[in-house]
Amino acid sequence: MGDSILHVGIDLGTSRSAISASNGERFVVDSFVGWPLDMVAKKVLKRDVLIGHEAVSNRTMLDLHRPLERGLLKEGSEKDVEAVRELLKHLLKLVGVNGKVKASDVRAVVGVPAAALRTNKQYLRSSMKGIVDSLLIVSEPFAVAYGLDALLHTMIIDIGAGTTDFCVMKGRYPTEEDQRTLTIAGDSIDTQLLKLTEDRYPQANVTIFMVRDWKENFSFVGDVKERCVVTAPVKGVPTELDITNEIKAACETILPPIIETMIDLLARVEPEFQERVRNNIILSGGGGLIRGLAHELETALKSVGGGSVRYMEDPVFVGSDGGLALAIDAPEGDWEKLTA
Amino acid sequence: MRATKSTRVKRRVLREAVAENLDVIRGIPPRSVRPGNRFLRIWTRRVLFVAVPLTLVGSTYVISQTTPQPITVAALPLRPVAAPPQVKAVVSASALQTERVTSAAFPLAVRRVVIDAGHGGSDPGATTSEIQEKEITLDIGRRLRALLERDGFEVVVTRDRDHTIALKDRALVANQSKSDIFVSIHVNALAKYTESRGIETYYLGATSDPSLTALAAAENRVSGYSMADMRKLLDGIYADARRDESHELASAVQRKLYASLRKSDPGLENWGVKRAPFVVLVATDMPAILAEVGCISNKKEAALLRKADYRQEIADALFEGIRAYSGANDPQQQKGSEQNG
Numbered sequence: 001m002g003d004s005i006l007h008v009g010i011d012l013g014t015s016r017s018a019i020s021a022s023n024g025e026r027f028v029v030d031s032f033v034g035w036p037l038d039m040v041a042k043k044v045l046k047r048d049v050l051i052g053h054e055a056v057s058n059r060t061m062l063d064l065h066r067p068l069e070r071g072l073l074k075e076g077s078e079k080d081v082e083a084v085r086e087l088l089k090h091l092l093k094l095v096g097v098n099g100k101v102k103a104s105d106v107r108a109v110v111g112v113p114a115a116a117l118r119t120n121k122q123y124l125r126s127s128m129k130g131i132v133d134s135l136l137i138v139s140e141p142f143a144v145a146y147g148l149d150a151l152l153h154t155m156i157i158d159i160g161a162g163t164t165d166f167c168v169m170k171g172r173y174p175t176e177e178d179q180r181t182l183t184i185a186g187d188s189i190d191t192q193l194l195k196l197t198e199d200r201y202p203q204a205n206v207t208i209f210m211v212r213d214w215k216e217n218f219s220f221v222g223d224v225k226e227r228c229v230v231t232a233p234v235k236g237v238p239t240e241l242d243i244t245n246e247i248k249a250a251c252e253t254i255l256p257p258i259i260e261t262m263i264d265l266l267a268r269v270e271p272e273f274q275e276r277v278r279n280n281i282i283l284s285g286g287g288g289l290i291r292g293l294a295h296e297l298e299t300a301l302k303s304v305g306g307g308s309v310r311y312m313e314d315p316v317f318v319g320s321d322g323g324l325a326l327a328i329d330a331p332e333g334d335w336e337k338l339t340a
Numbered sequence: 341m342r343a344t345k346s347t348r349v350k351r352r353v354l355r356e357a358v359a360e361n362l363d364v365i366r367g368i369p370p371r372s373v374r375p376g377n378r379f380l381r382i383w384t385r386r387v388l389f390v391a392v393p394l395t396l397v398g399s400t401y402v403i404s405q406t407t408p409q410p411i412t413v414a415a416l417p418l419r420p421v422a423a424p425p426q427v428k429a430v431v432s433a434s435a436l437q438t439e440r441v442t443s444a445a446f447p448l449a450v451r452r453v454v455i456d457a458g459h460g461g462s463d464p465g466a467t468t469s470e471i472q473e474k475e476i477t478l479d480i481g482r483r484l485r486a487l488l489e490r491d492g493f494e495v496v497v498t499r500d501r502d503h504t505i506a507l508k509d510r511a512l513v514a515n516q517s518k519s520d521i522f523v524s525i526h527v528n529a530l531a532k533y534t535e536s537r538g539i540e541t542y543y544l545g546a547t548s549d550p551s552l553t554a555l556a557a558a559e560n561r562v563s564g565y566s567m568a569d570m571r572k573l574l575d576g577i578y579a580d581a582r583r584d585e586s587h588e589l590a591s592a593v594q595r596k597l598y599a600s601l602r603k604s605d606p607g608l609e610n611w612g613v614k615r616a617p618f619v620v621l622v623a624t625d626m627p628a629i630l631a632e633v634g635c636i637s638n639k640k641e642a643a644l645l646r647k648a649d650y651r652q653e654i655a656d657a658l659f660e661g662i663r664a665y666s667g668a669n670d671p672q673q674q675k676g677s678e679q680n681g
Contacts, residue, residue: 078595080610121364137364138357151349171349173356326357329350334358338365 006101009147009323010091010110011140014068015161015186015212015286017087020320021095022328028316029053029091033083034062051090056209068162081127088131107335108132109323111140114165114179134339136330140319141167142174144284147322148312153276157262157297158319159287161186164258168265168277180265184257186287189215193243193250201241205233214243221251222292251290259300266304278307288315450666452494452519456620457481458526458630461504466529466636473636474502476645477525480633483655484525488662494519511623521589521665522628523658524620527645529637537638538609539601541594542630543586544621585627587613593631593661600657601634605644631658 007022018028029052036042036050041061050058067083092098097106110128112121121137128135138146141156144167150156151169158165166180194211197204210232218228228244262281269277278301283294294309301307312318457477459465465473478499485495496517498510514522530536590613598610611632621628633654635641644650 078599080612121361125365136357136361138361142353142357146350146353149346149350151346151353171352173353173360326354329354330358334354338358338361 004101004105006095006097006106007324007327008092008095008106008108009143009320009325009327010088010108011143011317011319011323012068012084012088012110012112013160014066014163016316017091018317018320019091019095020317020324022324023096023101025095026317026320027091027094029087029094030056031068031087032056032059032064032066033086034059034064037061037063049086051087084127085131088128092131103131104133106132107134107136107327107330109136109138109143109327109330111143111319111323112137113160113163113181114139114141114167114174134335136326136334136338138323138326139165139167139174139179141165141179141284142169143320143322143326144282144312144318145169145322147318147325148282150280150282153273154280154282155262155265155277156282156284157258157288158285159185159254159258159283159290160285164254164261164285164287166261166265168269170269170273177268178265180261182257182261184254186215189219189250189254192253193246196246196249197241197243200243200246201232201234203234204239204241205236215247215250216286216289218243218247219251219289220248220291221255221296224291254287255293255296259297262297263300263304275305278305281307281309282312283309284312284315284318286315288312450493450520450662452496452517453488453662454496454498454514454517454519454522454624454626455481455484455488456498456510456514456522456524458524460499460502463504466527468636468642471636471642471646473527473529476527476634476636476651478502479648480525480651480655480658483652484523484658487655487659491659491663493662493666507619508623510620514620514624514626514628519626521662522620522624522626523589523593523662524618524628524630525658526630526632528632528635530635531637534637534639536609537605537607537635537641538611539594539597539634540611540614540632541590541597542614542616542618542621542632543590544583544615544617544628586621586629589627589662589665590629590631592665593629593658596661596664597631597633597654597657600653600660604650604653605641607640633658 005022009020011018013031015031016028017031018026020026032052032055034050034055035048036045042048045058045061050062055062055064063079065080065083067080067087089098092103092106097103110124110132112124124137125135140160141158144156144158145151145154148154152171154169156165156167156169158167162183162185164182164185166182167174168178170178190208190211193215194206194208197206197211210230214228214230218230227242228247229240229242231238231240233239234241266274266278281297281301283297287293288311294311297309298307301309314321457474457480459472459474459477461474463474465477467473478501481497482500485497488495496513496519498513499505510524528538528540594610594613598608602608602610616630618630621630634645636645
């Protein structure tokens with residue numbers, strides 16, 4: 001049985017979902033699922049369901065769903081449950097499940113926001129029945145910490161699309177006191193950037209999808225030398241727009257709540273360990289790629305004695321890799337207990 | 341040496357992660373909200389320390405009461421007092437019962453329902469030039485009341501006409517009536533997003549979403565509670581059966597609302613089940629939800645809400661949601677549905 005088992009770590013994100021598998025495969029997909037709106041669309045698309053970037057690209061022909069809200073499965077919506085099941089099936093198929101590996105041989109660890117309620121976890125667990133039966137659900141920043149072997153005197157700040165999760169690792173499984181979740185994250189930057197761009201260029205035709213791409217290409221806080229110039233239709237004519245100030249303003253909206261939460265959590269660490277945690281702060285998630293963010297956080301830390309903030313080189317997979325490490329390390333006896 | 345320590349820490353956190361998952365599967369509250377385990381251990385030791393001698397003394401007393409004749413100690417053979425089973429009983433009954441007993445352990449049917457029609461009197465709620473939230477909620481509330489009473493439920497209403505009633509008094513009505521569930525009916529208004537329309541159902545819980553905080557602040561305006569009262573109420577919030585049951589009720593209602601109303605309005609969005617600290621949810625003693633059954637700021641939705649047929653559809657969906665929740669908790673209904681199914 002041992003050889004046929006496939007361990008996977010899944011970062012089920014509001015915007016993107018990543019999977020890392022013990023067979024060496026790693027994939028990331030946009031967390032969008034769409035069904036053709038009518039028979040014509042079905043005929044054109046030649047598919048019953050589209051997932052990820054493909055779904056976003058063909059969204060005009062689809063009943064498009066983004067099934068995760070603030071990192072959690074939307075509740076009370078059967079279509080969104082179906083969407084998240086399709087997303088999971090797709091992720092598992094990408095790493096070979098149902099091809100070379102049977103679903104019953106999968107051992108999965110899924111990361112959820114730090115503040116996820118017990119009811120949220122129960123709902124996720126029941127929604128995944130039949131796709132992943134052997135399931136361990138952990139807080140996303142904890143998965144990151146585990147993968148980096150940073151389980152002692154470390155603070156993880158995981159900035160996703162729906163949530164920013166904080167977790168102070170104290171050499172134990174984090175409790176509610178050690179963790180925080182803010183809903184100020186990538187999506188709130190998108191909303192701000194869309195509003196600021198529309199305010200400055202009222203005649204430009206801009207969508208949230210365009211704004212998301214711009215943010216991913218140009219996001220920064222503090223000062224940068226180059227200008228952020230994008231192209232968008234103005235009265236139907238492709239036109240170059242300088243959105244440097246708008247990008248900066250939108251990205252900087254997340255700074256005050258992140259700084260406030262970081263310092264508040266640090267103040268709750270036992271005094272003798274505070275300096276060690278201050279010098280061991282790790283940024284992960286897509287938001288970790290915002291240029292200048294680590295520097296701004298370090299500047300803020302000066303008011304409490306200084307500290308060090310570092311980026312992860314591979315922020316997209318750091319959560320799923322951590323989940324994979326947990327899945328591999330969990331003894332088979334524990335997996336038997338966790339099997340639905 | 342460091343590698344060994346790291347491996348040890350990894351093993352421990354992994355074990356704790358698995359234990360937390362097993363707690364979730366078994367429906368046991370998180371360790372952080374359980375009665376302090378440390379205190380439990382101390383008290384278990386104290387109970388043992390006190391209970392053993394007490395039981396011994398008590399047993400001797402019972403023996404002495406049932407054998408009143410003067411006898412000499414030497415005349416009696418020494419018999420062990422049955423202390424261990426009694427001590428075990430004392431401990432297991434009082435101290436070792438730390439696992440939460442879920443409502444599933446004693447399924448109770450919903451008999452009495454509080455309907456709270458949002459706003460009223462001098463507080464019109466969300467308004468357009470043609471319609472006010474207080475009128476819509478009262479009309480839907482009346483329709484829902486008729487449906488529930490016809491089905492055998494007892495119904496208590498916080499208001500049955502257009503008058504102002506503080507949120508505190510709404511909670512008081514609900515609590516004094518000793519009702520089983522509380523359903524508050526509201527209508528959304530999104531000034532900045534007039535193109536959006538959807539339905540959402542709330543249950544009690546903290547939120548870090550500023551938009552939900554703003555919504556709760558707007559709905560909490562006529563609360564009648566001071567800050568000190570609020571703090572006391574919030575301190576009383578517990579992560580246990582009432583919140584879980586409220587969540588179940590909110591999910592059942594949201595499912596029925598969306599499934600039913602999207603037939604009349606295919607563009608309606610499902611905004612799901614959410615947590616927010618609305619006063620009526622905080623201050624009521626029973627499972628409580630607040631349903632935002634429509635969005636008056638959207639022209640199409642406002643036009644639908646003006647129609648009696650559509651308001652009846654909303655009342656029907658709320659009724660079906662309450663019935664679904666009630667059925668899930670009622671062993672007799674469950675039995676019936678199994679047989680039917």
